[in-house]
Amino acid sequence: MLTGYAELVAWGVYAGALTEPEAARLRRRSRDDPDGARTAFTRARDIRDDLDEIFRSLAGGGEPRPAALARLRDGESDALGHARLERGSPFTWSWRDDHTLDRPLRPVVHAAVGLLTAGPLDRIKGCGGCSFLFVDESKNxxxxxxxxxxxxxxEKIRRYVAARRSRSAR
Ligand SMILES: [Zn+2]
Incomplete structure (x- = not known):
């Protein structure tokens, strides 16, 4: 899915984890430090794999592996080590001052830990149409x-086509 640091940054913008100026700065930094960018990209891919495994097993009624949870704990510790508490009501963690190459996934790791610790775990679901996971926030x-x-x-188009096919088969 993700093939390099530039894609990681693009994904961060898409996911709302990075602003466009932050993304531009990270792109510049990754060009200045290609080795660092490769390392950061590999780390991000590993974290993403852990997150995928943890939430996929929860969505399927299983239990995440302790090793994956321990790595997520380390990621959260690292993320908070680069964050600052921003004034608001309530205060929030902010990575606005963090210009390191590992910046893109830090808010994602923090949000994942937030979901794990605060729930709702029973609303984590796997999509019926693709491999995505999501939190079901619908009322029912x-x-x-x-x-x-x-x-x-x-899915609606598939059903529509299938219904038409069965009608015309009659
Ligand atoms: Zn889907």
Missing amino acids: RSRRWCSMEDCGTS
């Missing part, structure tokens, strides 16, 4: 797709 917990615009729509 009826959501089955990662996003209705993409997977939900293609």
Whole structure:
């Protein structure tokens, strides 16, 4: 999926973890330090694999491996070590002053730990149409797709086509 540091940064913007100026700064930094960018990218991919494994097993009613949880704990410790408490009501963790190459995934790790510790764990689901995981925030917990615009729509189209096919077969 992710093939290099530039894609990681692009994904960070897409996911709302990075602003565009932050992304531009990280791109510049990665060009100045290609070795560091490669290391940061590998680390990010490992973390992503751990997160995927942890939440996929929870979505399937299983238990995450202790080793994956321990690595996530280390990631959270590292993330908070680079964050600052920003004034708000309530205060929030901010990575605005963090210009290191590991910056993109830090808010993601922190949000993942937040979800693990605060829940709702029973709303973590695997999409019925693709390999995505999502948190079902619908009132009656009826959501089955990662996003209705993409997977939900293609599922509706599939059903529509199937219904037409069975009608014309009659
Ligand atoms: Zn999906």
